[in-house]
Amino acid sequence: EVQLVESGGGLVQPGGSLRLSCAASGFTFSSYWMHWVRQAPGKGLVWVSRINSDGSSTSYADSVKGRFTISRDNAKNTLYLQMNSLRAEDTAVYYCARDPGYCTNGVCRYYYYYYYMDVWGKGTTVTVSS
Amino acid sequence: QSVLTQPPSVSGAPGQRVTISCTGSSSNIGAGYDVHWYQQLPGTAPKLLIYGNSNRPSGVPDRFSGSKSGTSASLAITGLQAEDEADYYCQSYDSSLRGGGVVFGGGTKLTVL
Numbered sequence: 001e002v003q004l005v006e007s008g009g010g011l012v013q014p015g016g017s018l019r020l021s022c023a024a025s026g027f028t029f030s031s032y033w034m035h036w037v038r039q040a041p042g043k044g045l046v047w048v049s050r051i052n053s054d055g056s057s058t059s060y061a062d063s064v065k066g067r068f069t070i071s072r073d074n075a076k077n078t079l080y081l082q083m084n085s086l087r088a089e090d091t092a093v094y095y096c097a098r099d100p101g102y103c104t105n106g107v108c109r110y111y112y113y114y115y116y117m118d119v120w121g122k123g124t125t126v127t128v129s130s
Numbered sequence: 131q132s133v134l135t136q137p138p139s140v141s142g143a144p145g146q147r148v149t150i151s152c153t154g155s156s157s158n159i160g161a162g163y164d165v166h167w168y169q170q171l172p173g174t175a176p177k178l179l180i181y182g183n184s185n186r187p188s189g190v191p192d193r194f195s196g197s198k199s200g201t202s203a204s205l206a207i208t209g210l211q212a213e214d215e216a217d218y219y220c221q222s223y224d225s226s227l228r229g230g231g232v233v234f235g236g237g238t239k240l241t242v243l
Contacts, residue, residue: 045237062229113163116221
């Protein structure tokens with residue numbers, strides 16, 4: 001079964017740090033680009049970050065650039081999100097999600113303008129408060 | 131304020147047809163970038179509903195369909211059922227944004243009367 005399981009959330013003070021993990025199983029993790037998406041309480045989905053399959057390329061939303069770092073360990077089938085200088089507005093449920101790319105005739109490629117998420121984890125909650 | 135605009139809420143009776151709009155601009159949907167749709171049932175993670183404007187992943191009922199025209203996209207749900215009550219989000223790419231360019235709509239809450 002294809003599965004993503006996030007962990008590492010919790011309560012942290014403003015200015016603090018936290019590292020989220022996302023354990024992948026049931027598919028060849030090293031072949032897929034991955035995303036982090038967050039959802040503040042009662043609010044909508046907001047894209048946070050993306051990483052390519054070998055970890056050599058990353059991108060971030062402006063709101064987290066310079067504070068968050070996405071990374072992956074393909075040997076451990078795990079995606080990470082290192083979050084530093086946390087603010088109250090970072091309080092949210094954080095989801096990791098798989099990006100299947102653009103697939104035709106069984107061949108999948110990635111394009112900078114064609115991102116979507118076909119598998120999502122259940123999320124981990126981050127609360128930033130004093 | 132989301133780059134992609136969705137109505138905050140829509141409603142319909144069981145068996146009816148409802149549509150949810152997703153309005154963008156010339157830097158996202160209007161530029162030809164594809165639109166994807168997600169369903170989020172209460173208290174759960176989002177689930178992919180439509181990708182590439184109108185494609186359904188396996189397991190998604192054909193009661194759900196997507197379309198795109200100009201600077202807008204739409205999600206249609208026919209034969210409305212009680213279990214369709216959820217939040218729905220559109221997602222696309224915006225070339226005017228710095229960073230990754232991935233954008234979501236603000237979400238639409240569907241109420242089945």
